[in-house]
Amino acid sequence: MNKRHLAALALLLSACGSETSVPTIAPISALAPSASPLADQHERLDAIGTLLTACAARLRGEPVDPADNCAKVMPDVAEVIGEAEKKADRLPPSTRSAVTEVRRQLGEIAPCEPWFAAGGQSADARLNQQCGDAWRALYKSYSAVRNTA
Numbered sequence: 001m002n003k004r005h006l007a008a009l010a011l012l013l014s015a016c017g018s019e020t021s022v023p024t025i026a027p028i029s030a031l032a033p034s035a036s037p038l039a040d041q042h043e044r045l046d047a048i049g050t051l052l053t054a055c056a057a058r059l060r061g062e063p064v065d066p067a068d069n070c071a072k073v074m075p076d077v078a079e080v081i082g083e084a085e086k087k088a089d090r091l092p093p094s095t096r097s098a099v100t101e102v103r104r105q106l107g108e109i110a111p112c113e114p115w116f117a118a119g120g121q122s123a124d125a126r127l128n129q130q131c132g133d134a135w136r137a138l139y140k141s142y143s144a145v146r147n148t149a
Contacts, residue, residue: 098144
């Protein structure tokens with residue numbers, strides 16, 4: 001994760017305030033088994049999970065600065081999922097399935113960058129539905145990967 005992503009994370013987290021309705025991805029427990037095939041990715045999985053959680057708060061109809069555009073985190077998601085895919089043969093079936101679903105959802109979200117930049121809203125109800133559904137599915141699948149790592 002580069003400095004721009006860390007700065008965006010700080011801005012996004014400060015914008016969240018004390019909202020409790022935003023879903024969260026809790027940090028991987030310090031007691032998580034080190035035998036996990038994804039043990040070397042725990043820190044990155046947590047950091048990206050935090051960014052995705054912050055994006056959920058941003059998708060409430062407010063336009064966002066291009067630097068805070070939630071689509072900007074997608075390359076980081078793709079990279080960490082690529083690392084998980086390399087270890088797919090050592091992952092439990094449910095985690096492999098979640099990794100596959102994250103990869104599929106990254107493709108579904110690709111045309112949604114303008115939607116993210118507009119704060120998760122557009123005048124096109126179909127686009128709102130398509131991108132909202134893709135966002136929720138990506139978040140759910142990523143959470144499954146992260147939580148089983």
